[in-house]
Amino acid sequence: MMLLAFLIPPLLILAIEVTFFGEFKGLDSGVSFTRFANATLTAFTLCSLFLLGNLFFYGESRNRPLAPLVGMIMATGFGVLATVFLIGQGPMLLEDNGSVRAQAIYNIVHMFVSSGAILLSLCVALGATFSAITSQKQRSSFELEDE
């Protein structure tokens, strides 16, 4: 139910587009797939890098083992290699950039901008929820019994 509520706004936009225009205007499946693939690869790599840092703190409670670190480094390395390999396979994943390095850097900067927008949205949604809750009158959870 919560997932459906989360998906209602884009589904509504799709419904309005189809109702009034009869098609998904402005939707280029090739360009969208390129963006989706680049975002997936970059998010996997950067998230793995972030979780690699978390493993250092995990290691402190387990006498600093090397095995999980090696595993996570391999996952991060796999993400980097997959990104470089797939971007270098031709113009499929290259957006308006001329080289693999330029596309990789563009992906990282794009991820930062998207993450900033996501962070601001989270702040607004959670902040508004908290504001709505604290703006109501204080409720007592217990009814005092007359002695």
Next chain:
Amino acid sequence: MLTSRWTVTLDLTWHFDHDSTLSIRPTRDGYLGVPHSLPSIFRYTASETGGDIMNIRDFRSDMDEMLQALLLFWIPVSMVPLGVWYSLTSSPLRGRFLAFTGIVLICLSPWTVPSSPSSAAGHLLGAVIGPCMLIVLGIYLISFSGNVSVGKLPRSDRKIGVLMAAVGFAWLAGMHWWILTPQIAPDEVNPYWNVFWPTFLLLTSCLASCSAVTLLMIGEQRKTESNIMFIVSAFSFTLLLLGLNLDGPLVNAGEFRQHLWLAVADMAGIAIGSILSILVFALVIYTYERNLPDPESITPPTDSELKQVSSLIATHLGGEEE
């Protein structure tokens, strides 16, 4: 080889100034530059071939730009999470200073390293940091001026908070429909603004809607709060619909529609990539923990240990006898 009558030597380590024509005249600062008095044909020829008229690649120029981008953009970018980490652990003041310096240097990157395309992100940060801070601070003031048990603010701060949040949202809307659009050049919209704005609007609407339903499902007697969150979601959704149908001065409805679908694809990719990474992380931890040996078994307690434990328990049981 094209030369001018002022040519004395050809320094093979020259740097091309792309605003000038073919540079073969030694100058005071070591760069070769062509004065404006020379015929324009040289300017045309050099710009036509990108400076490769003598088949010499300008590697030092690329290295200088890369080094500039590294020092003046990417190192400040890394300073921000490092500063946040420091501020949470060992030295809060130093960490905050580091993070603040990083943010300032990122905002200055359009002027310090204009040749890097990534500096457009710094330009966007400088453009949206004002309205974003207003919105976040406004929500903070509204939240903590209500019924909270810790850190309660005066009731009057609620109106200030509402005003700040409203001004922040109006500022962001003005960046789409008025003259406040971030432009990296005249009539050239910052490309990352087209990433930020639809992502923010769409996700705010989705999260507010999800929050409204969550309040109804999990909360008790939270209908009023749920209605408020539905209003927030509807407000963001309305801005989305307006963007899809009303042209701004620099961003028309068709472009906004394209960027909205790209934002959907982007968020879907981020979600799937992050989930995959977390699954891999969990698999790594699970595999390691599973291969750990079983803890060693200890011998059962002796009679003297059992007597000691019994006496301790008996001492601590029961209350005072009146």
